[in-house]
Amino acid sequence: MSIELYWGSGSTPAWRVLLALAAKNLPYTSRLLSFSQRETRTPEFLALNPRGKVPTLKDGDLVLNESLAILAYLDRAYPEVPLFGRTAAETGQVWRHVMEFESHGDPAISTVARPILFNTLAENEAKVREGLPALVAELDTLAARVADGPLVGNTLSAADIVWFCGIQYVARAATRPAAASLDLGLWPFAERWPAIVRWAARIEALPGYDATVPPHWREGAVPSPARLA
Numbered sequence: 001m002s003i004e005l006y007w008g009s010g011s012t013p014a015w016r017v018l019l020a021l022a023a024k025n026l027p028y029t030s031r032l033l034s035f036s037q038r039e040t041r042t043p044e045f046l047a048l049n050p051r052g053k054v055p056t057l058k059d060g061d062l063v064l065n066e067s068l069a070i071l072a073y074l075d076r077a078y079p080e081v082p083l084f085g086r087t088a089a090e091t092g093q094v095w096r097h098v099m100e101f102e103s104h105g106d107p108a109i110s111t112v113a114r115p116i117l118f119n120t121l122a123e124n125e126a127k128v129r130e131g132l133p134a135l136v137a138e139l140d141t142l143a144a145r146v147a148d149g150p151l152v153g154n155t156l157s158a159a160d161i162v163w164f165c166g167i168q169y170v171a172r173a174a175t176r177p178a179a180a181s182l183d184l185g186l187w188p189f190a191e192r193w194p195a196i197v198r199w200a201a202r203i204e205a206l207p208g209y210d211a212t213v214p215p216h217w218r219e220g221a222v223p224s225p226a227r228l229a
């Protein structure tokens with residue numbers, strides 16, 4: 001079968017899928033859509049995904065959206081380099097970490113990072129400051145969990161991929177001049193969360209990693225925790 005991936009630059013859900021394809025070394029046809037050109041709203045794309053969202057994956061007759069569903073599909077269809085564990089216990093643990101990200105990590109990250117990245121800091125500064133302790137707690141927890149390697153077992157899994165994309169989002173926000181002026185204490189990552197930096201470097205070492213980095217994030221300094229240590 002031949003895989004086609006519709007994705008957008010800066011979409012962390014799409015980045016999850018790009019990383020999974022890299023981890024599994026699966027060839028695919030890249031369909032990069034421009035958000036600013038509203039290419040997720042064309043009749044052709046809406047026919048594939050009526051919600052107009054990326055990532056959307058085509059594999060033969062199958063059309064699938066929702067990043068976690070796509071990761072689960074890829075793991076079942078292309079089981080080499082398993083991303084959801086090698087045992088029942090590991091599968092449970094991978095999903096536990098993925099869902100902890102969805103339930104706790106993502107809200108904590110979004111509260112702080114979105115106003116910085118979407119230039120709505122002026123009206124949201126109080127919320128950002130209020131949300132900071134929850135984000136720091138999530139980062140502290142992640143650092144403790146990855147101190148000895150990947151989140152589950154000895155190899156990278158969907159849990160690492162999902163958390164990594166969230167961390168990159170925070171890292172990008174933390175390097176913005178607006179964030180610097182708030183003095184949120186998130187940077188440099190390497191001083192406060194060296195274990196996260198070491199763990200992130202392992203994902204960044206994946207063959208094909210560079211091609212997964214959101215294109216508009218590559219300009220200038222890529223806000224990688226590892227590289228900006």
Ligand SMILES: N[C@@H](CCC(=O)N[C@@H](CS)C(=O)NCC(=O)O)C(=O)O
Nearest residue numbers: 011012013040052053054055066067
């Ligand atoms: N829960 C979805 C989220 C997908 C999503 O919200 N994608 C955004 C980019 S991060 C999108 O395609 N937005 C384009 C639009 O709404 O036009 C997933 O995990 O795939």
